[in-house]
Structures are given as C-alpha cells and as structure tokens.
Amino acid sequence: MMKEFNPVIVAYCCHYCAYTAADMAGSMRLSYPCDIKIIRVPCTGKVDPLYVMRALQEGADGVLIAGCLEGDCHFKNGNIKAMQRVTYLKTLLNEIGIEEERVAMVMMSAGMGKQFAEIVTEFDDKIRNLGPCPLKRNQEPEQILSEAV
Amino acid sequence: MITAERKPLDEIMSYIEPYHRILLVGCNECVTVCAAGGRKEVAMLSSALQLASMKNGKTLSVNELTLERQCDPEYVDTLAPQIEGAEAIVSMACGCGVQELARRYGQVRVFPAVNTKFMGASERAGVWAERCQGCGDCLLGLTGGICPIARCSKRLFNGPCGGSNNGKCEVSSEMDCAWALIWEKMKELGTTDQYEAVISAKDWRSGRGGGPRKIIREDLQ
Numbered sequence: 001m002m003k004e005f006n007p008v009i010v011a012y013c014c015h016y017c018a019y020t021a022a023d024m025a026g027s028m029r030l031s032y033p034c035d036i037k038i039i040r041v042p043c044t045g046k047v048d049p050l051y052v053m054r055a056l057q058e059g060a061d062g063v064l065i066a067g068c069l070e071g072d073c074h075f076k077n078g079n080i081k082a083m084q085r086v087t088y089l090k091t092l093l094n095e096i097g098i099e100e101e102r103v104a105m106v107m108m109s110a111g112m113g114k115q116f117a118e119i120v121t122e123f124d125d126k127i128r129n130l131g132p133c134p135l136k137r138n139q140e141p142e143q144i145l146s147e148a149v
Numbered sequence: 150m151i152t153a154e155r156k157p158l159d160e161i162m163s164y165i166e167p168y169h170r171i172l173l174v175g176c177n178e179c180v181t182v183c184a185a186g187g188r189k190e191v192a193m194l195s196s197a198l199q200l201a202s203m204k205n206g207k208t209l210s211v212n213e214l215t216l217e218r219q220c221d222p223e224y225v226d227t228l229a230p231q232i233e234g235a236e237a238i239v240s241m242a243c244g245c246g247v248q249e250l251a252r253r254y255g256q257v258r259v260f261p262a263v264n265t266k267f268m269g270a271s272e273r274a275g276v277w278a279e280r281c282q283g284c285g286d287c288l289l290g291l292t293g294g295i296c297p298i299a300r301c302s303k304r305l306f307n308g309p310c311g312g313s314n315n316g317k318c319e320v321s322s323e324m325d326c327a328w329a330l331i332w333e334k335m336k337e338l339g340t341t342d343q344y345e346a347v348i349s350a351k352d353w354r355s356g357r358g359g360g361p362r363k364i365i366r367e368d369l370q
Contacts, residue, residue, distance in 0.1 A: 050189065053196035057203075092193075095158040096201045136206035 007061040007127040009035050011120065012051065014044045016074040017110045018066030024113030032117040033124040036064075043067070044105075045078020049085045049092075052103055056135075062102045062127035064120065069107045079107060099130055150179035150270075151243045152277045153186060153263040155194065162201055164260040165237055169208060172235035173198075173262070174228065174250065175215035176242035183277050185263050186241025188215040194241065194262060219246025225253045232257060268299075285355030285362065291348060293334030300327035306348040 013019040019040045025032060041047060044067030052063045065086060067079035083105050090100035106119050165171055173195050181187030195211040202209035212231055216224045219242035228250070232238075237258045240247045243265040251259040267279040282299045289296055298304045302320045309328035312319030316329040335341045353359070 048189070050192050050196065053193060053200070057196055057199060092158075092197060096197055097204050098200065135200065135203035137203065 005128065005132055007035050007124065007132070008059055009033075009037065009062040009064060009120075009124060009127055010055045010060045011036050011038050011064040011066055012041050012044060012047045013038050013066045014068060014074075014079070015040055015042050017068035017072070018044075018106075018108055018116065020110035021066075021108050021112045021116040024111065025117045026113075028113050030114060030117040032120045035124050035127075036120045043073065043075045043078035044082035045073070045075060047082055047085070049089050052089055056098070056102070056133060059133075061130075061133045062104075062123060064123050065103075065105045066116075066119075067105070067107055069109050072109065098134060101126060101130060102133065150182050150268070150277075151245070152183045152266045152269050153180050153243050154266060155185055155190065155241075155263050156261070158197055158201060161194070161198065161239065161260070161262050165198070165209070165239065168236040170210045170212070170234060170236050171198075172212045172214065172228070172231055172238045174219065174238060174240050174242070174246075175213075176219045176240075176246050177215055177217045180242055180263060181215075182271075184275075186243075191215055191241055194239075216242075216246075219243075219249055222249065222253065225249050228254070283356065284351070284353070286351065288348065291343070291346075292331045293338055293340065295327060295331045295334055297327050297331065300325070300330070306351065308344075 011018075011022075013022055019038065022038055044065050047065055052065075055063050065082050067082055068074065070079065073079040086103060086105040089103050093100045093103060104123060106123075108115055108119065173191055175181070175186050175188055175191035177187060180190070184190065191213050195213050199209050199211060212235060214228065214231060216227065218224050219240060232254055235257060237260065238250055238254060239260045239262050240250050241262045242250075243263070244261070247259060247261045268281040268283060269277045269279045272278050279299050281296060284298050297306055301309075302318050302324065303310060305328065309326050310319075313326040313329055316326055316333075318324040318326045332341075332344065335344055
C-alpha cells in the first residue's frame with residue numbers, strides 16, 4: 001500500500017499581520033491542515049532567501065511567506081522586499097528544476113483569521129497535487145560551514 | 150568596482166559534474182557589492198547546487214568560505230587547510246580571483262561561477278553601469294568627469310556622432326549619449342569655452358592594446 005503523502009510546509013508569518021491572523025483562526029476554532037509549520041518573524045522582510053533554500057534542503061515540500069497587505073507593513077516596506085525576494089526565488093527554483101509554485105508570498109491583515117485558514121488550506125492542496133519535492137535523498141549531504149553566513 | 154553576474158546554474162553544474170566534494174569560495178570585495186559572489190551569494194549558490202544535485206540523485210558536499218579578497222596571495226594562502234578535502238574549487242570572485250586561486254592551488258581544478266563584466270559604479274540600488282575601461286591615461290579632467298571611452302559606444306574624443314538623438318545613443322534609446330552628458334556637464338561647470346579644444350588621438354599603448362599590463366613599485370617590495 002502506497003504511503004500517503006503528507007507535505008511539510010513551512011510558513012514564515014510576520015508577527016504583526018499573518019501570525020496574528022493565524023492566532024485569530026485558532027481563536028475562531030477554524031481548521032487548517034497540520035502540515036503547516038508556522039515560524040513567526042518580526043517582519044517578512046527578515047526572511048532571507050537562504051531560509052527558503054535551506055527549508056527545501058532540509059525536507060520542506062513548500063514554503064509560504066505570509067506578510068502584511070501592501071502599504072500596511074509595520075516596518076514600512078518589508079513585505080515588498082519579501083515579495084521581490086520570492087520573485088527571485090521562483091526564477092532560481094526554475095533554474096534548479098523545482099516547481100516555482102512551491103514557494104509563494106501571500107498578504108493579509110491581522111483580522112483575516114478566516115482567510116488565513118483558507119489560504120493555507122489552498123496552499124496545502126496545491127503542494128499535495130504537486131507531490132513531494134523532487135529530490136532524491138540517498139544520503140544526507142554534508143554541508144560544512146567554514147564560517148557562519 | 151568590478152562587476153559580475155552569476156553564471157547560469159546548468160553551466161556551473163556541468164563544471165562540477167564529476168565531483169562530490171567542492172570548495173565554494175566567495176570574495177568580500179567587488180562581487181559582494183554587486184551582489185554576485187559574496188558571503189550570501191555563496192550560501193545561496195551552495196544551496197542551489199545541492200538542491201540541483203539532489204534532484205539528480207547525486208550527493209554533493211559543499212565547503213563554503215568567503216575570503217576578504219581573492220586577488221591577494223596572503224588571503225589566498227589562508228585556503229590551504231581546506232584544499233585537501235576538495236575535489237574541485239568553484240570561485241565566485243572576478244576573473245582576477247579565479248586566476249589567483251588556480252595559480253596557487255594548481256593541483257585542483259578551479260572553475261568560475263560568475264561572468265566578470267565591467268568596471269562600474271552604482272547608479273542606484275541594484276543598478277550598476279560601466280564607467281571605466283582602464284585605458285591607462287585618464288582624461289576625465291578634460292571632459293567634465295564623464296568618460297568618452299567607457300560611456301561613448303564609439304569611444305569618440307571630440308563630440309557626438311550623427312547618431313546622437315535627444316541625448317541618447319543610436320545603439321539604444323536607453324543608452325545615454327556620453328557627449329550629450331559631457332556638454333550638459335560643461336554647461337553646469339561653466340567650461341563650455343573648452344568644449345571645442347581638440348583632444349588628440351590617443352596613444353592606446355597605455356591601455357590593453359599594448360598587451361597585458363603590470364605595475365611595479367620598487368619602493369613597496
């Protein structure tokens with residue numbers, strides 16, 4: 001019997017909007033897939049493209065970056081920077097040969113608890129349809145960091 | 150700075166195809182400033198190469214390191230302890246750095262990960278433009294600080310050609326006509342009376358036209 005695919009999805013959520021929306025979804029007792037692993041960041045502008053790359057290397061099937069609506073970023077334009085980085089990441093993933101849909105940027109306000117649940121459920125469905133990230137893990141690659149980044 | 154751009158990923162993958170352990174070396178100077186080969190770009194390329202390798206079922210180990218500069222032997226020497234574990238070196242520095250690594254560590258193959266482009270300056274965040282061609286005999290004092298060798302498509306020395314159109318070069322509507330820029334700058338400086346002074350034909354031997362160049366300072370040896 002084929003093992004059911006449960007995707008691993010990392011969601012970087014900004015403290016001021018997306019994380020609060022997720023919290024609201026919880027308060028409203030809304031269901032969303034448990035595949036979503038939320039990481040709270042002060043602002044999506046903190047998310048270095050490298051975080052996304054390492055997430056995929058470590059086993060994530062999809063990475064979502066959830067920030068504030070345009071114009072509403074607590075840090076002025078961190079969400080815009082995140083959007084630009086996601087665009088860059090998509091072209092890089094295409095070069096590598098990984099589906100660019102595995103990384104996405106979404107925007108919401110802190111009061112959008114219902115939409116948070118809907119958005120992450122939709123992303124989860126998308127990743128389920130794409131299947132596991134197309135990497136063959138024969139053995140764990142060695143990554144020696146002679147210095148910290 | 151010397152500007153560069155990362156090579157296409159499949160080109161770099163083709164270089165390292167036979168190898169499983171590579172040393173990926175960045176440079177903290179020019180290529181850091183133009184976001185092509187610094188610490189962050191080394192980390193990104195390392196991840197990209199490992200993901201692409203994993204896709205092909207290949208395990209690739211990457212030792213990531215960034216030197217202050219790759220064009221000075223003292224910095225290049227610091228790599229020595231890392232060489233033993235590496236089957237190949239991939240350098241994200243400009244051509245100068247790649248060649249220094251290859252010279253010092255002749256027993257290992259060295260591959261470039263970026264295409265070195267030009268000597269230029271930042272116009273604004275994320276935009277770099279060519280400014281200097283290294284002609285070896287700078288005449289910027291005569292042209293209001295704008296170089297006709299680097300910025301005129303035809304390297305003209307005495308005013309624009311007939312293709313100058315509304316301040317733009319006939320090569321591209323996005324390319325400024327250097328002589329239009331020089332004229333505007335001279336107006337700003339109030340030196341338009343010097344505009345018609347003829348700049349005579351250049352002796353290009355001070356430039357690359359005379360072969361690879363070297364500077365020797367006896368007092369610094």
